[in-house]
Amino acid sequence: MAIKEPERIWWKPFTRDERLWVAMALLWMMGSFVFMPVYHFIGAQNPPSETYRVRDHEKFRALVDGMVAKYKVGEDKGVPVVKPEPGSDVFMQASMWQWYPVLELEKGKTYRIHLSSMDITHGFSIQPINMNFMVVPDYDYVLTLTPTTAGDYYIVCNEFCGLGHHLMVGKMIIK
Amino acid sequence: MPEEREKAEEGKEPIPAWQLFYDDIFLLFFLGVAIPTLVYTVWGLMEIVQIPELPVFKP
Amino acid sequence: MDYRICSLTGLKINKPAEDLIKWNMVTAILFLAIGGFMGLLMALTRWPSVHYLDTSHYYRFLTLHGFDALLLWILFFEVALVHFTSAVLLNTRVVAPFSAWIAYALMLVGAAFVNIVVFAGKADVLFTSYVPLKANGVYYLGIIIFAVGAIVAFANFFANIIQARRDKAYQHSLPLGTFGLAAASIIGIVTLAHGAVIMIPVFFWSIDLIKYIDPATYRLVFWGLGHPSQQINVCAMVAMWYMTAGFVLGAKPVNEKLSRTAFVLYILFINVASEHHLLVDPVLSSWHKIINTSYVMHLAVLASMIHAFAIPASIEVALRNKGYTKGLFDWLKNAPWGNPAFSATFLSIIGFGFLGGTTGVIFGTEQFNIIRHNTFAITGHFHATVVSGTTIAFMGGTYLLIPYIFRRNLVLPKLAAIQPYLYAIGVAVMLIGMMAAGTYGVPRRHWDITFSNAIFSFSFDPSADMFLSMMGVGGLFAALGGAMFIIISLGSIMFGRKIQ
Numbered sequence: 001m002a003i004k005e006p007e008r009i010w011w012k013p014f015t016r017d018e019r020l021w022v023a024m025a026l027l028w029m030m031g032s033f034v035f036m037p038v039y040h041f042i043g044a045q046n047p048p049s050e051t052y053r054v055r056d057h058e059k060f061r062a063l064v065d066g067m068v069a070k071y072k073v074g075e076d077k078g079v080p081v082v083k084p085e086p087g088s089d090v091f092m093q094a095s096m097w098q099w100y101p102v103l104e105l106e107k108g109k110t111y112r113i114h115l116s117s118m119d120i121t122h123g124f125s126i127q128p129i130n131m132n133f134m135v136v137p138d139y140d141y142v143l144t145l146t147p148t149t150a151g152d153y154y155i156v157c158n159e160f161c162g163l164g165h166h167l168m169v170g171k172m173i174i175k
Numbered sequence: 176m177p178e179e180r181e182k183a184e185e186g187k188e189p190i191p192a193w194q195l196f197y198d199d200i201f202l203l204f205f206l207g208v209a210i211p212t213l214v215y216t217v218w219g220l221m222e223i224v225q226i227p228e229l230p231v232f233k234p
Numbered sequence: 235m236d237y238r239i240c241s242l243t244g245l246k247i248n249k250p251a252e253d254l255i256k257w258n259m260v261t262a263i264l265f266l267a268i269g270g271f272m273g274l275l276m277a278l279t280r281w282p283s284v285h286y287l288d289t290s291h292y293y294r295f296l297t298l299h300g301f302d303a304l305l306l307w308i309l310f311f312e313v314a315l316v317h318f319t320s321a322v323l324l325n326t327r328v329v330a331p332f333s334a335w336i337a338y339a340l341m342l343v344g345a346a347f348v349n350i351v352v353f354a355g356k357a358d359v360l361f362t363s364y365v366p367l368k369a370n371g372v373y374y375l376g377i378i379i380f381a382v383g384a385i386v387a388f389a390n391f392f393a394n395i396i397q398a399r400r401d402k403a404y405q406h407s408l409p410l411g412t413f414g415l416a417a418a419s420i421i422g423i424v425t426l427a428h429g430a431v432i433m434i435p436v437f438f439w440s441i442d443l444i445k446y447i448d449p450a451t452y453r454l455v456f457w458g459l460g461h462p463s464q465q466i467n468v469c470a471m472v473a474m475w476y477m478t479a480g481f482v483l484g485a486k487p488v489n490e491k492l493s494r495t496a497f498v499l500y501i502l503f504i505n506v507a508s509e510h511h512l513l514v515d516p517v518l519s520s521w522h523k524i525i526n527t528s529y530v531m532h533l534a535v536l537a538s539m540i541h542a543f544a545i546p547a548s549i550e551v552a553l554r555n556k557g558y559t560k561g562l563f564d565w566l567k568n569a570p571w572g573n574p575a576f577s578a579t580f581l582s583i584i585g586f587g588f589l590g591g592t593t594g595v596i597f598g599t600e601q602f603n604i605i606r607h608n609t610f611a612i613t614g615h616f617h618a619t620v621v622s623g624t625t626i627a628f629m630g631g632t633y634l635l636i637p638y639i640f641r642r643n644l645v646l647p648k649l650a651a652i653q654p655y656l657y658a659i660g661v662a663v664m665l666i667g668m669m670a671a672g673t674y675g676v677p678r679r680h681w682d683i684t685f686s687n688a689i690f691s692f693s694f695d696p697s698a699d700m701f702l703s704m705m706g707v708g709g710l711f712a713a714l715g716g717a718m719f720i721i722i723s724l725g726s727i728m729f730g731r732k733i734q
Contacts, residue, residue, distance in 0.1 A: 002410040002476035002487055003323055008187065010407065010490035011194035018492055018543070025539035029532035036524045036600045047523065047600055051516040052229040063232060077689045089232050098689075115516075121364040121449060123608045123677070127692060130675035132607040133514045136449050137366060140229055141516035154692035156685070158608040158677035160360050162367070163289050166682035169690045190406065197494050198407050200395060200416050203501050207420040211462070211505035215526050216428070219454045222518055226450075 047133075050142040060116045060140060064091045068101050076102050076171060089114060092170075094122040094135045096162055099155045099170025107174055110146045123159030126172065132158060147174040237327075240638055241734065243481065247639070250331035251321035255314045255639050256727075257338060259632065262310035263723055265345065266625070269303025270716040272296075277664065277709025279681070280610075282699050284706060292681045293358045298349065300361030304620060305380075305463060306345050311628045312418060312470045313337070313387040318635065319415040319473065320394035324404055329397035334390045340383025347376025360679060362460065365436060365452040374437035381429040381459075388419040388426070410487055410494065411480070414473025417497045422466045424505055428458030450517045457508035464616070465504045467624040468538075469497065471582065474627045475545050478579040478634055482570060485552035493544045499537035503530045510594070513603040520600070527598050535595055542587050574644075578630025578654040585622030585658060589665060593618060608679075610702075611672025614665040621712075622661045626654060632723050642730030650722045657715025664708030670701040 014022065040046050054060045067082060067090065074081045080101040084090045086109030093100050095118040105111055115124055117137040124133045133143060155170035196202065236249035272295045278286040287295065321328045328334055350372075351357045357369035395416070398404060408416060432455035438444040476493070479485035487493045509526035512518055529535060553565035570576045593615040597606045606612060633650065636642055644650050674695045676683055683702075685692055 002473075002480040002485070004409050004480075005404045006407055006410070006487075006490045008406065009190055009194065010494075011191040011197075012489070012491060014489065014492065018489060021543045022492075022536070022540065025536050029536050029539075032595065032599065033524075033528045033531045036528065037520075039601055040520060043601060045601060045604060047514050047520070047604055049516075049519050049523070051226050053226045054229050059229060079689070120367045121453075125608065125675065125677060127675045128695065130605050130609065130673075132604060132609065134512075134516065134607075136453070136516055138449055139226070139516045154690055156675070156677060156692065158680065159364070160293065160362075160367075160679045163293070163358075165293075166289070166680055166685060167688045169685050169688040169692055171690050194407070194491075197498055200392070200408070203416070203498065204392070204420050204423075207417075207501040207505075208424050210502050210530075211424055211458075211508075214530065215506040215508055216455065216458055218522055219518060220451065222522060223448065223450050223454065226517060 048141070048143050050144075052140040052142070054116050054138050054140050057116075057118050057137075060091065060114075061093060061118065063114070064093045064100065067091050072101075073104060079171075081173070084111065086111065088112070091116075093118055094124070094157070094168075095119050097157065097164035097168035099157075099168065102171045102173065104173045104175060105147050107147050107150050110144060113143045113145050114140050115143065116140045120161050121159050122157050122161050122168070125156045125158040127154045127156050129153065134159065150174045242637055245322055245638070246325040248321050248327040250328045250334070251317045252639055254317045254328060254331070254334050254338065255322075255635070258310045258314035258317070259635065259639075260724075260727065261338075261342065262307050262314065262628075263632070263720060265302045265306035265310060266716070267720045268349070269299055269301075269307055270713065270720070272299035273303060273716075274709065274713040275299075277706050277713070280702060281706025281709070282684070282702050285682075289681045290355070290358065293360065293679075294352060294355060296679060297358060297360050298352045301348055301352070304361065308467055308620070308624060308628070309384055309463070310341065311631070312422070312466060313341070313384070314635075315415055315470055315474070315631070316387060316391045316419060317394075318639075319409075319412040319477075320391050320398065323409050323412050324394075324398040326394070326398040326401050326403040328390070329393045330390065333386060333393075337383045337386035337390060340386065341380050342383075344376045344378070344380025344383060347372050347379065351376065362456065363436075364456075365439070365447045365449050368440055371437055371440040374433050374440055378430055378433045378437060381426040381433065385423055385426045385430070388422040391415065391419040407490075410490065411473050411477040413494060414469055414476065414497055417501045418466045418469035418473065420501050421462055421469060421505060425459055425462040425466060428455055428462070432456050432459065450515070453512060453515065454518075457511045458505075461508040461510060462505045464620060464624075465500070465507070467620065468504065469500055471586065471624045471627040472497075472541050472545075474631045475541070475579050475583060476548075478575055478630055479545060479549050479552065481634060482573060482576045483549060483552040483556075485548040488544055488547045488551060492540055496537035496540035496544070499533050502533070504534035504537070506530060507534070507598065510598045510603075513598075513600050514607045523600050527600055527603075532595070535591075538587070538591050542583070545583060572651045574650045574654050575630045575634040577651075578626050578633065581654055581658040582623055582627035582630065585626060585662065586619060586624075589662065590615065590619030590623050593669065606672060608677060609672035610676045610678050611669045613678045614668030614672060617661065617665040617668065622658060622665065626658055626661075629654060629657070629719050632719075636723065636726050636730065637733055640727050640730070641733045642726050643733060644722060645725040645730050646722055649718055653715055653718045653722060657712055657719065660708050660711025660713070660715050662708070664705050664712055667701045667703075667705030667708055671698045671705065674698040674701075676702065
C-alpha cells in the first residue's frame with residue numbers, strides 16, 4: 001500500500017500493458033520534443049532570441065528619435081507614424097504607458113523590429129492576431145518580422161506595468 | 176514487525192541496484208538540486224552574462 | 235514517548251506531529267479563505283458586465299490572491315503533509331519539534347508581513363514583482379522570512395526520515411506516499427532556495443542599499459521559485475492521490491517500480507519547467523528554451539503519464555478485489571462517490587490530467603507559446619493545475635485527515651458529499667472560460683480589456699465577452715463550493731462529533 005512499506009524487493013519487470021503504456025507515452029513525448037528544434041528549420045514562426053544589452057536607455061531613445069525624424073509620414077492621435085524602409089532596423093520603445101511610435105509596414109517585406117523598455121517590464125501583444133513577446137528594460141529584443149496580411153493591428157500591453165496598464169495600446173499599420 | 180522481517184531477510188537474494196538508487200533519498204536530493212540548478216539557472220545566467228552590447232546602427 | 239494509536243487506521247501518532255499537522259492545516263485553510271475570497275473579487279472584476287473593483291484595488295487584491303491562494307494555502311498544507319508522511323505514516327516521531335515550530339512561526343510571520351503590506355497598498359506589484367517594479371521592503375522581507383521558514387520545514391522531513399531509519403521504523407524503502415513527499419521536499423528546497431537567493435538582493439535594492447538588479451536575472455531566478463513551487467504541489471498532490479486510494483479503498487500501487495520511477499523523474503527533471511515563463515523573453519537562446527521547457531525531453535511529462543495509468547489502475551484493482559467484477563465498469567459504478575475524500579481525489583485526477591497537464595505541455599511548447607503567452611489562457615492553465623488539481627486534492631486530504639488527526643467526524647456530511655463536485659464543476663467552467671477567452675488574445679492581469687480610455691481604441695472579438703462571462707459564472711460556483719469547504723472543515727475541526 002502507498003501508506004505502508006512495500007515488500008523487500010519491489011524492483012520487478014513491467015507487465016505487458018505497463019510496457020505498452022510507457023512506450024506509447026515515451027514515443028509521444030519524443031515526438032513533441034523533437035518538434036520544437038525541427039520547427040526552427042521548417043516553420044515560419046519561431047520565438048526569436050537575438051538580444052542586445054542596453055546599458056543606457058538614452059542610446060535606445062536616440063535610435064527611436066532618429067528613425068522618427070527620418071521616416072515620419074504623419075501623426076495618429078498625436079503619435080508620429082513612421083514608415084521605415086523594408087529590410088531595415090526598426091525601433092520601438094515601450095514606456096509607462098505608451099508604445100512609441102506607430103509603425104507603417106509593407107506587406108510581404110521583412111523588418112527587424114527592436115523592442116526595449118524605458119522603465120519597467122511590458123508585454124508586446126499584437127492583436128487581433130494574438131502574438132505575444134516580452135519587452136524587458138535594459139535589453140533590446142529583435143523580432144524579425146514579415147507581415148503577411150494588410151490591415152490595422154494594435155499592440156496591447158499584457159504585462160502588468162502599473163495603474164495605467166490598461167491604457168497602453170499602440171498601433172501598427174500594414175499596407 | 177520489523178524484527179520479524181529482519182529475520183526473514185537473512186540469506187535472501189540481494190536488492191537490485193536500481194532499487195537501492197531509488198531508496199537513496201539523499202543521492203536523489205543531490206541530483207534533484209544539481210540538475211535544475213545547472214540546466215536551468217547556471218546555464219541561463221551564463222547566457223545573460225554573454226549578451227552583447229547594442230551595436231551601432233546607421234539610421 | 236508521547237504516542238496514541240489511531241482507532242481508525244491503527245497508525246501510531248506522535249503528539250508533536252499531531253499538533254504540527256493541526257496548526258499547519260488550520261493555517262492553510264484560513265489562508266485559503268482569504269485567497270479564495272480575493273479570487274471571487276477577481277472573477278467579479280474580470281466579468282465584463284460586473285467589473286466590480288476599481289483599478290488599484292483590482293491589482294492589490296490580485297497580488298494578495300496570488301500570494302495567499304498559490305503559496306500560503308498550499309505550502310502550509312504541504313508542511314502538514316510533511317509531518318504526516320514522515321512521522322505518522324512511519325509510526326515514528328517528529329525528531330526536532332522545536333525547529334518544526336520555528337519553521338511554522340517564520341512562515342506565519344513572513345505571511346503576515348506580506349498580507350499586511352499588500353493590504354496597506356504598499357506593494358501593488360503582483361505575485362511576480364518584476365524588477366524594476368518596486369514594492370515596500372517589508373514585502374520582500376516577508377517573502378524571505380517565509381521562504382526560510384519553509385526550507386526549515388522541508389528540512390524537517392529529512393531529519394524525521396533519518397530518525398525513522400535509526401528507529402528501524404522502515405527497513406529499505408519508504409512507503410510510496412512518503413516517497414512522494416520526499417520528492418516534494420527536495421523540489422521544495424530547490425525552489426525556496428531560488429526564492430531566497432533572488433529576494434535577498436531585491437530586498438536590499440528596495441531599501442536603496444543596492445543600486446541595480448538586472449531584470450533578466452530577476453526573471454530567470456524568480457521563476458526558479460515561481461514555477462517549481464507548483465511542482466512541489468504536483469508531487470504532494472500525486473502522493474495524496476496514492477494515499478487517499480490507500481486509506482479509503484485499501485488500494486495498493488499496481489507496480490511500485492512504475493510509480494517510483496515517475497517520482498524519480500519528477501525529482502530530476504520537473505523543475506526546469508520554470509522556462510515556461512521565459513519562452514518569448516529576450517536573452518535566452520533557443521536551446522536553453524527547448525531543453526528546459528520540455529522538462530529535458532518531456533521526461534517529467536512521462537512521469538505524469540505513468541501516474542495517470544497507475545492510480546486509476548490501483549483503484550480499479552482494489553474495487554475489483556472488493557467484488558465489483560461484473561463487466562468493464564462495475565468497479566467504477568460502485569466506487570465510493572459519496573465519500574468526499576475519494577470523490578475529491580478522483581475529480582482532482584481528472585481536472586489535473588485533462589485540463590491542467592495537457593494545456594501545460596501545449597502552452598509550454600516553444601512555438602505555441604507565442605500565441606498564448608500572458609493571455610488569459612495561461613491563467614486558465616494554472617488554475618487547472620493548481621485549483622482543479624492541487625486544491626481539490628488537498629480538500630480531499632482535509633476530509634481524510636480530520637477524523638485521523640483531529641479525531642472529529644465531519645459536520646454537514648450531506649453538504650460535504652456534494653462539495654467537491656460543486657467546486658470542481660465551478661472551477662472547470664471558470665477555467666475553460668479563461669482558456670477560451672485567451673485564444674482571442676484577452677490578456678491576463680488586466681483591469682479593462684475594453685481599453686475605454688486608451689488613445690487607440692481596440693476591441694476583442696465579441697465572443698471573448700461571452701467566455702469571460704462564463705468564467706464569472708463558474709467563478710461564482712467555485713466560490714460557493716470553496717465557502718462550503720471552509721465551513722465544513724473549520725466546523726468539523728471545532729464542532730464535529732468526537733471520535734474515541
